[in-house]
Amino acid sequence: MKHGGFDTPLQKHSGLLNHHLIPNCLMTLTWESTYAIALELRRQHPEVNIEEVSLQQIYQWTIGLNEFEDDLALANDDILYTIYQDWFEENIHGL
Numbered sequence: 001m002k003h004g005g006f007d008t009p010l011q012k013h014s015g016l017l018n019h020h021l022i023p024n025c026l027m028t029l030t031w032e033s034t035y036a037i038a039l040e041l042r043r044q045h046p047e048v049n050i051e052e053v054s055l056q057q058i059y060q061w062t063i064g065l066n067e068f069e070d071d072l073a074l075a076n077d078d079i080l081y082t083i084y085q086d087w088f089e090e091n092i093h094g095l
């Protein structure tokens with residue numbers, strides 16, 4: 001099953017590792033990049049209690065990311081909830 005647009009956990013993390021370890025490596029985020037979006041939102045908003053964040057707030061923060069390049073009309077509650085879940089799980093398990 002695909003998760004956040006990736007086929008395997010290795011694919012899921014490999015792009016993120018390159019983004020964080022290679023200086024000046026820009027990564028384009030789309031609605032399919034739910035896990036990468038969640039990590040970036042978590043990095044940019046470390047003070048936030050994820051349990052108090054609304055899907056509307058996740059939408060606003062996501063479209064505000066410099067790396068985000070996708071059609072805003074493609075957003076839906078399922079995608080936003082997946083970003084929320086990924087962020088929530090990272091807060092519990094962390095990397």
